[in-house]
Amino acid sequence: MNRNLLIVNEGRILCSTSCGTEPYPGRVCAPSILLNTWQNLPYLRAVSAPAPQGAATLSHYMAPTSPYALILDDHPLVAHGMAEFLRARLPQMEVVEAAGADDLLRRVEMRGTPAIALIDFWLAEGAAVGLIAQVRSHCPGMPIAVISGDDDPAVMEQARQAGAQGFIHKQAAPETFGLAVEALLSGLVWFEPGLLGSQPPRSRDLPVTPAELGLSTRQGQILALVLQGLPNKRIALQLDIAESTVKEHVTGILERLRVRTRIEAITLLRGRRLELS
Structure with missing residues (x-):
């Protein structure tokens, strides 16, 4: 160099x-x-670039042997899809998928600071705000992109305050995702508040009701949030029901739709617009 x-x-x-x-x-x-x-x-x-005064550091802070991107999403298929996209777009960069928050921190300590970290805002244990702040303190110069299907503008603001330099909505086009990652790798920031809650139904989407899918009203409400990419915990909080109840409904929804995973359900309903009323 x-x-x-x-x-x-x-x-x-x-x-x-x-x-x-x-x-x-x-x-x-x-x-x-x-x-x-x-x-x-x-x-x-x-x-x-020395860490800011008072910032926490890893016990073995070192330069990685090769540049890599680190991805954490509690939906394995979503994480794998992002990883495969980045491998195709940035073939020089290794892409690593973390199995959870502890695994992400372990990989950073073992391998050194990544070129970029992409973290799902809603993980199985809840909001990733604490994890984002922890990663920021460990790697003060590394760009962090938060990924979420949540349309609540407060989610993006919380991610920003926790130390993220970017927010990418899960409904963003692949090209937008690629541009966002490249911008962050270039030292820029990526926040597009106009995207949040501004995705109108496509005119060619066919309307479908929960009843037409063989679902109850409650199952329809849960399915609508699943299609937005929300995890069970977030759905439970939004509908004010127990997470175990959400899990039971999700299982019933997948069985009724004759699919095995959320990703398959989203794929099945592509081109359909779920109408709850």
């Missing part, structure tokens, strides 16, 4: 010396320059 290529200040690239201009705080190089050098960011952050 040409060590004269980048100038780093507090973990952020300010300018390439090839830009032809003097760097100054807040200046960011063209994305093409930044994207050509993202694979060196973890090393640069580790040796050039």
Whole structure:
């Protein structure tokens, strides 16, 4: 690597010396320059950007042997889908899927700071706000993208306050997802509040009611939230029912739809618009 290529200040690239201009705080190089050098960011952050005073650090803070992205989503198929997309879009980058919050932290300590971490806001144990803050303190210079199917603007704001530099809605197009990741790898932020709650039904979607699917009214309400990507705990909180009740209803919904997983249910109902009233 040409060590004269980048100038780093507090973990952020300010300018390439090839830009032809003097760097100054807040200046960011063209994305093409930044994207050509993202694979060196973890090393640069580790040796050039000391952690803020008082920030927690890992016991074995080291540069990773190779750049990698770290993904945590409690829906394995969703995590695998994101991983496969990133492998195709960024073939130089290794993509690692964490099995849970503890596994994510263990991998960071064992392998060093990732180039980027993508974390689902709603995990099996609840909101990931605490985990995001913990990862931020461990890896102060690393971009964190929060992924969620939740349309509540407060979710995005909580993610931002916890230390995330980006928020990507699960209803975003794959190209948007790719652009967001590339922007974050370039040292930029990615928040698009206009996307939240602004996804109108497609005009070609066929309306369908819970009754037409053989579901009860309550099952229809739960299915609508499942289609938004919400986990059982979030559904239970929103409907003010026990999580065990949600699990029973989800099992019944999958059986009625003759599918095995939530992803299969979403795929089955693609092109349909669930109407609850």
